[in-house]
Amino acid sequence: MTTVSGQGPTSHSTDLDGPVHWADYGGPVDGPLLVGVHGLGGSHLNWAALAPLLTGRNRLIAVDLLGHGHTPTAGRTPDIAGHVALLDAVLDRVVEGPAVLVGNSMGGLVATLVAADSPARVSGLVLVDPALPTGRPGRVHPRVLTNFALCAVPGLGERYLTARRNRTTAEQTVRRVLATTCVDPARVPPDVVEAHIAFTEEADRERGDDAYLVSARSLAWSMARPGPTLERIDRLRVPVLHLHGERDVLIPLTVARRMADGRADWRLEVARDIGHAPMLEAPVWTALRIQEWLDDAVFPAEDPTDGRTGGRRAAGSGVPLS
Amino acid sequence: MDVDSGGVNIHVEVTGEGRPVVLLHGFPDSGALWRHQVPALVDAGFSCIVPDLRGFGASDAPAEVDAYSLLSSAGDVIAVLDHLGVDRTHVVGHDWGAALSWILASFLPDRVDHLAALSVGHPSGFGSAGVEQLQKSWYMFFFQLEGAAERWLSADDWANFRTWFGHPDADDVVARWEATGTLTAALNWYRANVPQAWAEPPLVAPPVAAPTLGVWSTGDAFLGEAQVAGSDRFVSGPWRYERVEGVGHHIPLEAPDVVNRLLVDFLPG
Numbered sequence: 001m002t003t004v005s006g007q008g009p010t011s012h013s014t015d016l017d018g019p020v021h022w023a024d025y026g027g028p029v030d031g032p033l034l035v036g037v038h039g040l041g042g043s044h045l046n047w048a049a050l051a052p053l054l055t056g057r058n059r060l061i062a063v064d065l066l067g068h069g070h071t072p073t074a075g076r077t078p079d080i081a082g083h084v085a086l087l088d089a090v091l092d093r094v095v096e097g098p099a100v101l102v103g104n105s106m107g108g109l110v111a112t113l114v115a116a117d118s119p120a121r122v123s124g125l126v127l128v129d130p131a132l133p134t135g136r137p138g139r140v141h142p143r144v145l146t147n148f149a150l151c152a153v154p155g156l157g158e159r160y161l162t163a164r165r166n167r168t169t170a171e172q173t174v175r176r177v178l179a180t181t182c183v184d185p186a187r188v189p190p191d192v193v194e195a196h197i198a199f200t201e202e203a204d205r206e207r208g209d210d211a212y213l214v215s216a217r218s219l220a221w222s223m224a225r226p227g228p229t230l231e232r233i234d235r236l237r238v239p240v241l242h243l244h245g246e247r248d249v250l251i252p253l254t255v256a257r258r259m260a261d262g263r264a265d266w267r268l269e270v271a272r273d274i275g276h277a278p279m280l281e282a283p284v285w286t287a288l289r290i291q292e293w294l295d296d297a298v299f300p301a302e303d304p305t306d307g308r309t310g311g312r313r314a315a316g317s318g319v320p321l322s
Numbered sequence: 323m324d325v326d327s328g329g330v331n332i333h334v335e336v337t338g339e340g341r342p343v344v345l346l347h348g349f350p351d352s353g354a355l356w357r358h359q360v361p362a363l364v365d366a367g368f369s370c371i372v373p374d375l376r377g378f379g380a381s382d383a384p385a386e387v388d389a390y391s392l393l394s395s396a397g398d399v400i401a402v403l404d405h406l407g408v409d410r411t412h413v414v415g416h417d418w419g420a421a422l423s424w425i426l427a428s429f430l431p432d433r434v435d436h437l438a439a440l441s442v443g444h445p446s447g448f449g450s451a452g453v454e455q456l457q458k459s460w461y462m463f464f465f466q467l468e469g470a471a472e473r474w475l476s477a478d479d480w481a482n483f484r485t486w487f488g489h490p491d492a493d494d495v496v497a498r499w500e501a502t503g504t505l506t507a508a509l510n511w512y513r514a515n516v517p518q519a520w521a522e523p524p525l526v527a528p529p530v531a532a533p534t535l536g537v538w539s540t541g542d543a544f545l546g547e548a549q550v551a552g553s554d555r556f557v558s559g560p561w562r563y564e565r566v567e568g569v570g571h572h573i574p575l576e577a578p579d580v581v582n583r584l585l586v587d588f589l590p591g
Contacts, residue, residue, distance in 0.1 A: 008453075048453065049453065049456070052453055052456040052457035052458075052460055053456060053460045053463055053464075054460070055457070055460065056460035056461055056464065056486075057460075057464070057474075189452065189453060189456070190450070190452070191452040191453050192453060283456075284463050287460070287463060287464075288463060288464070288466055288467060291464060291467065291470070292467055292470060295467075295470050295473075295474075296470075301473065301477070
């Protein structure tokens, strides 16, 4: 388990029709529960800069999707449906009560589908530069489609993208991916970058399958045939906070704005001069927008003279340590 | 006495005769933070100059967020020194008062003799203290949310402030906020001085030439050791670092004897 400055998360593996690794970033046990869902090629570590800013008031765990991080595929297919099943099983069998899902890129798609399919398990949805189809099937620009398939955040899978993989060091890999996903990679806290490099080196020794490519193809397919996904988005009944980097080159802001078009209870906030991974490049901004929205839209204070948070908070709390 | 600092009234208590020492409190305190140090320093032959910083205690609390920048407060300290006719002084600070002390020592080397900074290191190093510091300082960013921070701290008879902050004088702090309505003023210190982007370029400040003492306590829930212990790189004068074991954030209140001993030993009388 890679940790950051000895302050990192605790590592857990639960058997959910195969081992599922998840990281516990801590926070008050009675606080609202947030579940981080990384993107293509990413891992629980993508939340390392954001987590400490949220765990003062909230409990945060982060899953590793199939074939990502420390979760092996172990016979399961690491496509979108497989990731959805994994997240659903975590919500059903690892945590108690509904959670706020926080998904980046492909993780945003996975979280959205779980929220649509299992509304009782989800109290809110935070989408960070999500890879969602827009309401205009057939009009997706080919470049956007390609980009969706390449929506890598630092981790292990992106190394499939280079023919020079065997001659590329983990550090070069992480720095190249950060250069694509961030407007200015120097904004990512240095020890978080170091942790990603160490993790990539570690993962290189563990990796033995093509989970990344299966996920990427499945993601591209979801974008190319958006109908079923759009129908499920239409069924969403939870408040949505959509955070998007103004200068995301993988999922441009113009595309992101169409995702929010005409949807009620969907708040879009734009991170100025930030790329595809605001939780790494602008963790403070990301944490503030999330906390503001949680207090405002998900767990509003019921009675201002009382000041306690509302009844939905109780429903969102509690993770057994397993 | 009260000193006018560009239209903002700064309350200051001066006690004792001798070489001057300015003592600067932090959030959410007032000059009363130093009540155990003042008698000891006076006995040791110092004159203690203890202001209530703007937004705290009996000093004015301007409405604008920008009024709480460290540079404005540095101006207040200079106004106090000028009013008292003090050219050069030792400076001791805790928490935000320590950040302010570093700024004074960096930019006004002629006026700062010795510097003692408790709990907080040089502001230029804070941003590079890493994720450990982020973990502890989440609230500094949460305090940026106007209204939400006030609600969270004050809800349920200040339950969150009392349990999370663990201030030895919590009842006094709450009573003062309720009587004066200055919670927002206190939070404005964070709003005016904490960078909105974690990786914002650090403050560029001249190295501190004064002999400097950095103090950090192992039980500090809000501030990590690295940002104090590593502040020697911003000091060109003699540097001394002291770690106080088993004591929380409010070192002057929680370990008065240790602080008194350190100050009397470090500051030339």
